[in-house]
Amino acid sequence: MKQWQQRERARDLLSKEVGYVRKPHGGRLRVALAFPNTYFVGMSNLGFQTVYKLFNAEPDIVCERVFLPPKSELTAQLEAGTPLVTLESQTPVGELDVLAFSVSFEWDYTNVLSLLRLAGLPLRAEARSHRHPLVVIGGAVTFVNPEPLALFADVIAAGEGEALIPSFLRACQGASDRGDLLRRLAGERGFYVPSFYDVRYADDGTIAAFVPREGTGAPPVVKKAALKTTDAVDPPATTIFTPETEFGSRFLVEVVRGCANLCRFCWAGYNYLPVRAFPKDRILQLAERARPHASRVGLVSIALCDHPEIEEILTRLAGMGYSISPASLRLDDITPTIVDLLRGSGERTITIAPETGSDRLRRVINKTVTNDEIRSSAEMIFRSGIENLKLYFMIGLPTETDEDLVAIRDLTLQLREIMLAHGRGRGHLGKIVGSVNPLVPKPGTAYQWLPMEDDRTIERKISRVRSLMAGIDNVYFNIKSERHSFYQALLSLGDRRVAPAIEAAERNGSNWRAAVAEAGVDAGFFVFRDRTHDAVLPWDIIDGGMKHDFFRAEFDKALREEWTLPPKRQRENARLLPVLQ
Numbered sequence: 001m002k003q004w005q006q007r008e009r010a011r012d013l014l015s016k017e018v019g020y021v022r023k024p025h026g027g028r029l030r031v032a033l034a035f036p037n038t039y040f041v042g043m044s045n046l047g048f049q050t051v052y053k054l055f056n057a058e059p060d061i062v063c064e065r066v067f068l069p070p071k072s073e074l075t076a077q078l079e080a081g082t083p084l085v086t087l088e089s090q091t092p093v094g095e096l097d098v099l100a101f102s103v104s105f106e107w108d109y110t111n112v113l114s115l116l117r118l119a120g121l122p123l124r125a126e127a128r129s130h131r132h133p134l135v136v137i138g139g140a141v142t143f144v145n146p147e148p149l150a151l152f153a154d155v156i157a158a159g160e161g162e163a164l165i166p167s168f169l170r171a172c173q174g175a176s177d178r179g180d181l182l183r184r185l186a187g188e189r190g191f192y193v194p195s196f197y198d199v200r201y202a203d204d205g206t207i208a209a210f211v212p213r214e215g216t217g218a219p220p221v222v223k224k225a226a227l228k229t230t231d232a233v234d235p236p237a238t239t240i241f242t243p244e245t246e247f248g249s250r251f252l253v254e255v256v257r258g259c260a261n262l263c264r265f266c267w268a269g270y271n272y273l274p275v276r277a278f279p280k281d282r283i284l285q286l287a288e289r290a291r292p293h294a295s296r297v298g299l300v301s302i303a304l305c306d307h308p309e310i311e312e313i314l315t316r317l318a319g320m321g322y323s324i325s326p327a328s329l330r331l332d333d334i335t336p337t338i339v340d341l342l343r344g345s346g347e348r349t350i351t352i353a354p355e356t357g358s359d360r361l362r363r364v365i366n367k368t369v370t371n372d373e374i375r376s377s378a379e380m381i382f383r384s385g386i387e388n389l390k391l392y393f394m395i396g397l398p399t400e401t402d403e404d405l406v407a408i409r410d411l412t413l414q415l416r417e418i419m420l421a422h423g424r425g426r427g428h429l430g431k432i433v434g435s436v437n438p439l440v441p442k443p444g445t446a447y448q449w450l451p452m453e454d455d456r457t458i459e460r461k462i463s464r465v466r467s468l469m470a471g472i473d474n475v476y477f478n479i480k481s482e483r484h485s486f487y488q489a490l491l492s493l494g495d496r497r498v499a500p501a502i503e504a505a506e507r508n509g510s511n512w513r514a515a516v517a518e519a520g521v522d523a524g525f526f527v528f529r530d531r532t533h534d535a536v537l538p539w540d541i542i543d544g545g546m547k548h549d550f551f552r553a554e555f556d557k558a559l560r561e562e563w564t565l566p567p568k569r570q571r572e573n574a575r576l577l578p579v580l581q
């Protein structure tokens with residue numbers, strides 16, 4: 001695509017948008033904010049929209065957006081070498097001061113590299129200089145494990161945008177040159193400069209230490225930056241509306257951040273603590289303002305009902321004429337009032353995550369509900385007139401046996417019976433859609449030392465669940481392939497030695513098997529190794545606030561099939577969060 005065609009496309013997209021920001025560049029820090037996927041996907045990403053708003057809220061920053069071209073045009077654009085331009089002013093990205101990425105998913109790592117290439121920048125930080133924009137990589141993945149991206153970033157921003165952006169601007173304004181800027185950033189909370197560390201390896205290939213280079217001022221570990229409280233903070237919410245995106249008619253808003261349930265596999269639960277509710281009045285004001293542009297409100301929170309005023313919020317949103325879509329509901333959140341409010345706003349499907357079919361295995365993962373409670377919730381859901389249920393399950397959990405797999409089928413059948421009983425009465429049968437994913441042990445969880453279950457065992461379990469669920473009317477199961485999870489695990493659990501595989505996958509169109517072989521990366525070492533005795537884990541360079549001792553204690557409790565019960569969770573959170581002190 002030629003540059004004039006890019007410009008035309010940009011103007012066409014802008015003409016359909018409401019709410020974008022256009023500022024003069026002169027005298028401001030010029031930031032290109034890149035989403036490593038297409039416009040269609042990126043504009044429905046609340047984190048991306050929030051960072052755009054936060055950057056532009058600073059009078060001394062002008063922030064413009066950049067997206068990956070559609071797949072059909074990507075190769076031609078890479079071959080033509082036409083420089084990538086920003087959406088708002090159609091300025092070549094290479095001419096700006098900063099290229100900041102907001103990365104939410106491991107699968108987008110190759111797209112980060114494609115965007116660097118499209119912008120005409122060297123992929124590796126070591127090959128770039130002060131003549132290039134500063135490349136900053138942030139987003140949810142940087143809390144999890146930034147190491148696979150370490151060689152591509154000048155700076156990794158670890159934490160929440162609200163806490164990171166003011167200090168980023170301060171460092172940029174005070175710096176005399178690129179080296180000075182990197183040193184200043186390394187001294188700020190939440191900024192990790194990978195080139196300031198030597199990574200030492202033990203003879204067995206595990207990491208022995210991250211050693212900060214002398215004279216850089218880099219800390220031994222980088223503390224995540226997070227908001228202490230959201231009492232006076234605007235909730236992240238859609239600020240740019242466009243029909244050209246996945247959730248075009250939806251106003252997305254974060255109601256509450258974090259979840260106190262402490263499920264032992266859940267990275268989001270552990271890493272967004274403490275639970276912080278956004279102010280009700282601001283949520284409602286923003287929703288009111290957005291109403292002319294949206295008919296549906298998407299509530300983006302992992303534990304929606306941890307907001308103390310959720311029932312009033314839902315009632316008032318429904319009163320504004322919104323249909324309401326929660327991302328998913330925690331099982332213990334399902335009350336008659338909540339279900340009725342959702343039904344009343346037009347919702348026909350509710351998503352819940354039993355995770356497994358047996359009470360025993362739910363104690364292992366600290367999902368603190370029982371099958372009895374799940375059946376009661378289903379009764380309440382279908383009685384209210386909701387027709388369909390979406391269920392999330394995992395396989396490959398520690399201590400899992402064949403009985404646990406059979407229990408997935410049994411629980412689904414029981415829920416189906418409840419659905420059919422209510423559906424028959426109404427003369428319309430709904431459906432249950434199940435989704436089954438193999439566990440990818442995640443950094444920053446109680447399972448971070450666990451190897452992923454081996455290919456053959458997972459394949460066997462997948463076949464077993466498929467055959468257990470086959471031929472049941474009104475029940476549809478979608479079961480992820482083992483290979484998909486394996487490469488996701490590599491990107492999630494790897495360190496900077498995985499970088500050549502990401503480069504090869506970017507070149508070959510994401511054929512990961514070939515990429516790993518070409519790069520000579522021993523993927524099994526990262527995915528199938530028991531890390532219990534590793535001195536240092538790749539993600540230890542970021543201090544997310546949770547302590548290893550706590551995770552180890554939780555892991556031991558898992559093996560004893562013991563819950564860490566949530567009733568005292570608020571107090572527990574306060575104790576567990578040294579990072580915010």
Ligand code: SF4
Nearest residue numbers: 259261263266269302
């Ligand atoms: S309830 Fe859901 S969001 Fe909360 S910790 Fe468990 S899995 Fe994570």
